[in-house]
Structure formats: structure tokens, C-alpha cells
Amino acid sequence: MPPPTGVAAHGRTSVIADHEITNSKAGAWDRLGSAYWNRNYDGGPNPAACAQYLEGLAAGERVLLVGASTVALARAVLDAGAELVVADFSAVMLAELENLIPGRAEFVRVDVTRADSRFDGAFDLVIADRLVNRFVRAELRSALRTLSAAVRPGGKMRLSYRLGLYERDEAVLSEAARRGVLSTVFDEAEFDVDYSAAAEWLGTVLPPHGDIPTHALVDFYVARGREHRIRTGELDELAAQDVPRGLRYETAHLPVPGQGDDFLLQLTRLA
Ligand SMILES: C[S@@+](CC[C@H](N)C(=O)[O-])C[C@H]1O[C@@H](n2cnc3c(N)ncnc32)[C@H](O)[C@@H]1O
Secondary structure, three states: OOOOEEEEOOEEEEEEEEEOOOOOOOHHHHHHHOHHOOOOOOOOOOHHHHHHOOOOOOOEEEEEEEEOOOOHHHHHHOOOOOOOEEOOOOOOHHHHHHHHHOOOOOEEEOOOOOOOOOOOOOOOEEEEOOOOOOOOHOOOOOOOHHHHHHHHEEEEEEEEEEOOOOHHHHHHHHHHHHOHHHHEEOOOOOOEHHHHHHHHHHHOOOOOOOOHHHHHHHHHHHOOEEEEOOOOOOHHHHHHOOOOOOOOOOEEEEEEOOOOOEEEEEOOOOO
């Protein structure tokens, strides 16, 4: 990481603040916090998917996990005896995870979609669970640049993604169509959804997420705002444009076990 510009205290947590977080989507995760995993909702990844992320990882290797909400994956990295750095733009998510694994990882507060975000290029493995589905296309491109550059020669980046629309998107889009407001929640040309335009009626069509109260869920999705949905072949096209020049790599797309429409983009940095 570049030298930190400050250290912010969040409860018991010390979080390195590399720069101010200006991304309004961070508020969605800050407000939901640990309800994401302790209200009988399973946002993934499942145990077999955790094993897939970590295949080939040796004890002592360095792992960058983007997304403190993926508690199971953080624990799996520690169980493998690897060194863990958790990056997240949500101070609350970082603090909540640190409460669960105190002193066992480094916690870095950073928005990986910012053009000026960067890590040292010395990670054996860079992983994130469906993080790329939380972005618009420009954010996705920027994050691909930053995260691929964090991989050491011979290391891997593994990012899972949902291909196409989510089931909940189908429900939201069909209700929007019924109301005659489809174009406000779905940009067909960009293949983006934006639940913020559905705030008034979203709660009537969202599937339950465990015991997370509907009002909290609506707030969460509305604050997440616009998200790009991923088309077949798109990530390879973007990698070709956005992985930094001079960095030689190959990609593979592996089906995620137990997650029908999810795939793992595996980028291996060639030595
Ligand atoms: C890994 S993602 C996705 C989690 C879940 N598996 C899903 O399918 O939605 C969620 C985590 O990433 C973090 N996150 C989202 N966007 C981010 C960004 N631009 N920079 C850093 N962390 C981000 C959130 O705060 C949250 O803790």
C-alpha cells in the first residue's frame, strides 16, 4: 500500500485510511453491517466455493480479500495458515469483521474502484466474492486494473461473478414493467439495474433475505444504486483493456460449485 495518510479509530478498530471514502455505496454497507451475516441470510460464498477460491494456497502466503462481509472466506484463509489483508470501503464492515478475528488480519479501508487505489504487487492471491457485481462498468474497469496489479508474478486473482440478471432483478424488472417505469430501473443498453428508482415499491417484490427487516433491505438496495450486470465474454474483453500493460496473464472461467449462475474469473499472472 502507499503510505497511509491517516489512521481512523472506529470503536475498537484501527483502520488505515488511505484516502477519504467518497463512494455513496459505502453507506449501504455501513448501515447494514453485520446484519448481512447474522440475521440468517447467507450472502455466500458456500464452503465448496471457499475451497475453490483457495485451491493451491500454501500456509504463509499472502492473500488480499476485498469485502469484509465475506466472513466465511476470511476464516477459510486464516484456517489455511495464510496471511490475510482485508480491504473494504465500509468502516463498519471492517470493524465488524475485526471483532470476529481480532489481531489475525490487516484491515485496510479503501475503495478499490478509485483510480488512485493501489496495493503492493506482492499478493499470492487476490479474491473477492461477487464484488464485481456491485459495480457500474467504469468501477469494474478501475477495480480490475487495481486488483490485477496487486498480484505477484505467478500469483492468481480469483473474482466470482453472477452472469446475467439476478433472480431478484427479474422480479423487480417485471414489477417496474407492470408499473410502466421499466426504463427507470433498467438501462438495457448498458445492462445496468438501479433499484434506487424503485424505493417506493421495492419492499413488495424483494425476496426475503433471512430475518433482515424489509425496511433495512430496501434501504440497502436503494443506497447501492446502479449496478452493472455482466454479459458473457465481457470480463475477458475488459481484462484485455484494463489489466496494466506489461503484465502477462491468462484467464479461466470456472463454474462456482453450488451456485448455478456464478463463475469464478481466475487470472493467473505469468511469471
Ligand atoms: C464482497 S462484496 C459482495 C458480497 C456478497 N457476496 C454479494 O454477493 O453481494 C461486499 C463487500 O464488499 C465491500 N465493497 C463493496 N464495494 C467496494 C469497493 N468499491 N471497495 C471496497 N470494498 C467494497 C462491501 O462493503 C462489502 O463488505
